[in-house]
């Protein structure tokens with residue numbers, strides 16, 4: 001096997017994702033297995049994983065608050 005470290009063959013290394021620090025993996029809260037950060041379900045124990053967003057959806061929160069405030073203002077204006 002002639003491995004070239006500089007070769008970005010991530011597809012070939014997909015099975016090594018546990019040891020691959022470049023891939024975003026997080027420990028399963030149920031069994032501790034390293035799973036993909038965006039995985040919805042742990043492939044090891046089958047537990048559904050709800051990961052908190054890496055970045056809090058601040059934009060969504062602002063939009064929702066703005067909509068609520070707008071509704072409030074409209075309601076008060078009537």
Ligand SMILES: [Zn+2]
Nearest residue numbers: 028031042045
């Ligand atoms: Zn698990």
